[in-house]
Amino acid sequence: MNTQLHHDLENLDNLLDVVKKQGLYFLNQVDERHTSNQSTVDLDEKLSETGLGGLQTLAHFNEKFEPMMVASTGPRYWGFVTGGSTPASIMGDWLATIYDQNTQTVKGQGDNSAIIEVETINLLLDLFGLPDDFIGGFVSGATMSNFTCLGVARQWLGKELGKDFAKEGITQKINILSATPHSSAIKSLAMLGIGSNNLTQVATLPGSREAMDVEDLEKKIVALDDEPFILISSAGTVNTSDFDDFRAIARLKEKHNFWWHIDAAFGGFAACSPRYKPLVEGWGSADSITMDNHKWMNVPYESAFYLIKRKHQFSQVETFQNSNAPYLGDPLENFNYLNFLPENSRRLKALPVWFSIKAYGKKGYQDIVENSVTMAQLLGQMISESEKLELLAPVRLNNVCFSLSGDENQEKVAGFLTKLNQTGKVFMTPTQFQGKKGIRASFVNWRTTKEDVELVMSEIDKI
């Protein structure tokens, strides 16, 4: 064995121990850690011949890159929709690395770790109160989940037209309808060869709404003259956490032939709270659902899952089967994840989720969700009471969309946000909402408290 490797193997106890200590230190002071930075590093290093060994490499990392690490897992990182990591999810994540399974099958000779993934999906269906006629699996993020679901939708639509798009390629236009699709759904249309220009825009409801106007949807459906289509709907839009009316869409689905996809990347977590569950009522009738774990579930990146109705399993296997041979028999019988989703080799992504939902249960996730909404409402209230700031939309769930008051201050929004983020105390992202420049604060981190919101408001006041 190579001497450096041999030395590190002998020293493994110490190596893991120093990493644990460094990790603990980071997590214990994450509230004080900067949420942004501008430092840059030299990237002109060449690889050494003999290697540094683990300990020296850590020292080198600490000198060169560690200071760049921002507190994105902390309580005041409100940009994008960024979750943290619960303690139990870190346990599961570490073990996923240590066991290093290539998760494929539930009863294979060389691997049956997919049984953990199947159980985790079942527990998630229970957590979200979804019916068990969905089968699901883990992918790296909601983008990949949207891609997976829309890939199967594409195959389903082809079959409705007597085509096999997976084999033949797309030979005719695919109709896609949506009101406020996430950018990653549009990206998926591009990657899938459906074409992002093939999206038919459905109107949104009046006022500061991003939800679909279902009457307009029905008009657009009638105009399609019974051609099958794919509907992309939203459970939680990124600017204002708005929800399409799933009960109304479910009624339309009884009359019309379409694939119904819901992007519920973070909004699906409304189902964890009896108070917010009505927002997703009716979603169980969808053909496919996308959800992220690395946002509101608070498990480490990269983790999301898809849910696709069991009755579509043949379309799913036709889309993703890992050979040109016709699939023999029941795809669920010799089940292998590599025939159901884009990736072949796969990390045991389910384990951090399994740990976290087992450790904190339904109540734990109800508390995380309700706390996030309370914090969003508190910030929303402080903004509406401030003369210098205005809300661009009411706080519907966990996202706060606001701006500087007064049209004359529109040009100052970007500069203001840069200054605010430069404090390193908070991080938020810019947005554009109904023609106005705005700022978005998204609450999904399990550690955020009232003191964090107050601290941010005082930084805002100073600027």
Ligand SMILES: *Cc1c(COP(=O)(O)O)cnc(C)c1O
């Ligand atoms: C974040 C998000 C996505 C993309 O998810 P990734 O995990 O970043 O790939 C898709 N849809 C919605 C609604 C989101 O909030």
